[in-house]
Amino acid sequence: SIPLGYFGGLGAASKNGILFKGASYLDEMTKVNTVVMDKTGTVTKGVFKIKEIKAIGWKEPEFMKYLMAMEEQSTHPIAKAIMDYKADGEDFQASEVSEVAGKGLKGTVNGKTVLVGNKPLMISNNIEVPSETDNIVESIVMVSIEGKFAGYVIIADELKDDAHEAINQIRESGISKIIMLSGDKDSITQQVAKEMGVDWAKGGLLPEDKLKEVEKLMSENDGRVAFIGDGINDAPVLAVSDVGIAMGGLGSDVAIETADVIIQTDQPSKIAKAIKIGRSTRRIVY
C-alpha cells in the first residue's frame, strides 16, 4: 500500500474513529509486540443485567433501595444494571459515597454505613460472607449494611460483537502476546479469556496490581506494550504503558484524558486497525 504521511495516518485513523493524541504514537504503535487488555467495558459490553437478587435479613425492595442509593452515585457499568430495578415508594438517599478502587463503594444510607462491591471489599472490612456465594461464577455485587452482610445481586455481562474478531486481527497483525487483566473475579476472567483465546489472563487485580503486571511486561518486552482499557482503575496503567488506548464512548473521563490513543467507537477490533494504520504511515525526513 501507499505509505501515508503523518497527517494522512492521523486522518485515516480519525476516519476509523481512532484518535491519536500525537503523531509519535503512530510510530509507537508499529513497535508494539504485546497487547494487554482490560475485560469489563473493553472486550465485554459492560452492559450488565440483573439475574438474581438475594436479600439476607432484609425485604428485597428495601435491600435494593439501599443498594440503589449507592449505585446512583457511581458511573461503573454495574451501577447501571442495578438502577434498572423498579422499587415502589420513595427512594433512599446516600451520602459520603466514595469509590474503593477495584472493589466498589462505601457510603452512608439512612444513617447506616453501606458497602457495595466485591468479596475483597467485604473481607477488607471484616464482613462475614456466606459460603453460598463461592459457587457463583457470574459477577456478584455484595452489600453490607452496618457491618453485616445484607445480600447480593448476581449480574451478567456479555462479550462485544467484535471481541473474537479483535483477537484474531491482533494476532494476524503479528502481535505475539495478548494478555487480559481484570479487576473482576478471577473465575470470570479466566472464562472470558478462554473463550476469547488470549494467551493468559489474571483477575481479581487492584489498579496497582494491574500497574505492576504491565510494568513487568514492559521491562520484559523492552518498551513495546500497548494497554487498552476503559475505567478509572485503568488510568494509572494507561499513563505508564508505551501506548495507552482508551475506549472513548463508554470510557471514563480520566481514562480518555490519560490515554495516548482513543477508540471512539468502543470496538476492540480497532486496536488492529490502529496498528495497521501506524505501519502504513511513514515518517517524512527533512
Ligand code: ADP
Ligand atoms: P474491570 O477491571 O473488570 O473493568 P473494575 O476495576 O472496574 O473492573 O472493578 C473491579 C470490581 O470492583 C468489579 O468487578 C466489581 O466487583 C467491583 N466494583 C467496582 N465498582 C463497583 C460498583 N459501583 N458497584 C458494585 N461493584 C463495583
Ligand code: MG
Ligand atoms: Mg473496565
